[in-house]
Amino acid sequence: MxxxxxxxxxxxxxxxxxxxxxxxxxxxxxxxxxxxxxxxxxxxxxxxxxxxxxxxxxxxxxxxxxxxxxxxxxxxxxxxxxxxxxxxxxxxxxxxxxxxxxxxxxxxxxxxxxxxxxxxxxxxxxxxxxxxxxxxxxxxxxxxxxxxxxxxxxxxxxxxxxxxxxxxxxxxxxxxxxxxxxxxxxxxxxxxxxxxxxxxxxxxxxxxxxxxxxxxxxxxxxxxxxxxxxxxxxxxxxxxxxxxxxxxxxxxxxxxxxxxxxxxxxxxxxxxxxxxxxxxxxxxxxxxxxxxxxxxxxxxxxxxxxxxxxxxxxxxxAPKGAIETKAPKDHSQHDDFDSDKLDLNWNTLRQPFTEKLGTVGNGKLTLVGNHSLSSTFDVSMIARRWQAFNFDAETKVKFDPQRYENMAGLVNFYNDKHYSWIYITRDEERGPVIEIAQNDNNNYTSFLKDHAIQIPAGTEYVWFKTLVRKQSYTYAYSFDGEDWHEIPVELDAAILSDDYVLQNYGGFFTGAFVGLAAVDYAGYGQTAEFDYFDYQELPDPDREKEVHPNQAG
Missing domain, CATH: 2.115.10.20 (Glycosyl hydrolase domain; family 43)
Incomplete structure (x- = not known):
């Protein structure tokens, strides 16, 4: 071995x-x-x-x-x-x-x-x-x-x-x-x-x-x-x-x-x-x-x-005489939220997952909208590590936003000043819409703005996906879980790295996460319901040429 x-x-x-x-x-x-x-x-x-x-x-x-x-x-x-x-x-x-x-x-x-x-x-x-x-x-x-x-x-x-x-x-x-x-x-x-x-x-x-x-x-x-x-x-x-x-x-x-x-x-x-x-x-x-x-x-x-x-x-x-250990072949994860406890791969920010943030079990994750993703207090998000350079992650969400302060969706997150997400929110004139936004060193950008994607009347669920490809990543959506539409907004993955954050301030030591979040910074606790989460790792085509020679010196 x-x-x-x-x-x-x-x-x-x-x-x-x-x-x-x-x-x-x-x-x-x-x-x-x-x-x-x-x-x-x-x-x-x-x-x-x-x-x-x-x-x-x-x-x-x-x-x-x-x-x-x-x-x-x-x-x-x-x-x-x-x-x-x-x-x-x-x-x-x-x-x-x-x-x-x-x-x-x-x-x-x-x-x-x-x-x-x-x-x-x-x-x-x-x-x-x-x-x-x-x-x-x-x-x-x-x-x-x-x-x-x-x-x-x-x-x-x-x-x-x-x-x-x-x-x-x-x-x-x-x-x-x-x-x-x-x-x-x-x-x-x-x-x-x-x-x-x-x-x-x-x-x-x-x-x-x-x-x-x-x-x-x-x-x-x-x-x-x-x-x-x-x-x-x-x-x-x-x-x-x-x-x-x-x-x-x-x-x-x-x-x-x-x-x-x-x-x-x-x-x-x-x-x-x-x-x-x-x-x-x-x-x-x-x-x-x-x-x-x-x-x-x-x-x-x-x-x-x-x-x-x-x-x-x-x-x-490997060590001589080592006892071979059985373990998953990679870190892919599928979660139908059947258990009333979060999977070991999930993490929350600064506090445990309690009813203040949401509930899990019986095939769904419910998140109660709290502070924005820029807060260091009550953030209703569960997230897991990026553990491969290339992966797809997707979810299915039911959310009925009443105000633009209501947001729920799929997040790629480094810290409170560096993240992006695709989410459902509400436009005052067009009703529920899909938006993509990024926070880059506290410079928040909504990419779709007046062209935010309107959700058809009567739509109960929206599917979201992120496609991470090492140097960059994109988001996609679907209204039926089969016909996917990739949004032409390509984001620089470097923004979600220690090295990028260190250019601006402080010492930062974590890594990128992908997860699910709900926000209601109006303070009325609007809830979002997630049906499943799927994270599938993909091969890294650059690995073989990068690892040889095996020895550095």
Whole structure:
């Protein structure tokens, strides 16, 4: 068997990677999307299955009003003392001199839950992980934030002892163990105890095309005792601009029962418009930051090295003796909404799916119109990740808008300032109509305007479809589900990427979603009824020519 990278396609960033007996788990960031923390499991590192998210209640995670790309940053999953430990950060402020965060801990004896009520740890910095020392002590390891304008904001890696009797940190033990190197932006720390050394893995360079992972080691956990790996970095694509995989860095290490070593890292697969250089801009990563797995060997000086060179490989040998895991062949999804619970692929923004947003079951999804898609509060939308460059998604909707403030339809969404959709609304003179609109950095454009498509009298249902083809996408409609009309409005998919948003402001870290939404910003709660949702992935004709040669260098 071969590991095909990325192993977790579509927005699955900042992997925390562990093994419990013969089973591997990866936990990923979810930012403002609910439920919090995405977990997959595998027994072969090749095929992965999605598990229920642990942060599924507002007791464990309350993100109402969080900014886009706030929320859950870099969770850390570990296993010790017969239970799973999950450390997670809820980021409340993303812009400006401060990063107001809260770090929490929850535990469970079963990966499926239930998870204990959260324990507050500290607010010192983000990307916190829990290290279980072989001597029985435990430590929180975390990026440290510094608001002072005359210092670099990424102020090294702090280690603080955790008292398992009181289940609290001991702040008097806090010390800086590593400052990184001149690349700076040191974050995402994980500690390991291997062959008499403490090894610290940490990310640097920002989670963009200059991203990298470095390794340092020490015999002790004393202040600033760690020395960096010679001939580093451990992994990066900064100097492999033509390779299929980019941005590799932040991640975690695991060993196999057979004594092999693997490293799970975030990764992106940018593409370019035909009119652009492939180096500048390096590209647009509409699938967000995904997860790759690389094989690791140890050199004769005891330093870890990526097999094939620090740029990584697209195809990686699976572990010896791996137990083949059954999993779907791709991430296509059909949902008839028969269950009274949303499928695991669905996410909502910042809060759980409750009757305030809608109901599901008995063959339909009902959404209650609330705030606009530009809100950070009550947004009646369910959405799932883009997990392929090419796919078709469609739905069937019944909606009787009474005002132009009433809208319901099919959405392609990045964040509150970057999205588009095809929807039913009401024109004062012509009644119900179909419109396409895009929000591009808060510049909202209605494309059809006075030529919005009038819905014939007596029409009960309207079918919507989006056709995503890597660099661009379109929308189509039907009044019978068979005769489709593609609307000649071609939209640039790059607008739904981290790389595009970063041109304008802030740090943004998610990826494109497709979903269903209803809006009634007049405040009367107009409802929309969706009959089904279908997401079908299509082959990527560019993949084969892009992945060879397999090795980056």
């Amino acid at each position: 071969k590991i095909q990278n990325p192993v977790l396609p579509g927005f699955n960033a900042d992997p925390s990677f562990i093994r419990v007996n013969n089973t591997y788990y990866i936990a990923n960031s979810t930012f403002e999307w609910f439920p919090g923390v995405r977990i997959h499991e595998s027994q072969d590192l090749v095929h992965w299955n999605l598990l229920p998210s642990p942060l599924s209640t507002t007791t464990l995670l309350d993100m109402k009003g969080n900014p886009s790309s706030g929320g859950i940053w870099a969770p850390d999953l570990s296993y010790a003392d017969g239970k799973f430990w999950l450390v997670y950060t809820d980021v409340k402020v993303t812009e400006g001199p401060f990063k107001d965060v809260q770090n929490y801990l929850t535990t469970a004896t079963d990966i499926h839950g239930p998870w204990t009520d959260p324990i507050k740890l500290n607010n010192l910095g983000f990307d916190a992980s829990l290290f279980h020392d072989q001597n029985g002590r435990k430590y929180l390891v975390q990026q440290t934030w510094d608001h002072r304008e005359y210092r670099h904001p990424f102020n090294g890696i702090t280690l603080t002892e955790f008292d398992t009797k009181t289940m609290k940190l001991k702040p008097e033990t806090a010390r800086n163990i590593y400052n990184g190197d001149d690349v700076k932006l040191v974050e995402g720390p994980h500690l390991y105890q291997i062959n008499g050394y403490y090894y610290l893995f940490a990310a640097e360079g920002g989670t963009v095309f200059t991203h990298q992972e470095v390794v340092a080691r020490s015999k002790t956990l004393d202040k600033l005792s760690f020395e960096g790996e010679p001939d580093g970095p451990f992994i990066t694509n900064m100097d492999t601009p033509d390779f299929y995989l980019q941005k590799q860095g932040h991640g975690a290490l695991v060993d196999t029962p057979e004594g092999e070593w693997y490293y799970a890292s975030l990764v992106s697969r940018p593409w370019n418009h035909a009119t652009e250089s492939s180096h500048d801009p390096r590209g647009w990563s509409t699938l967000g930051r995904e997860t790759s797995i690389q094989k690791v060997e140890w050199d004769d000086q005891g330093w870890p090295r990526i097999v094939g060179g620090h740029g990584g490989q697209v195809e990686v040998d």
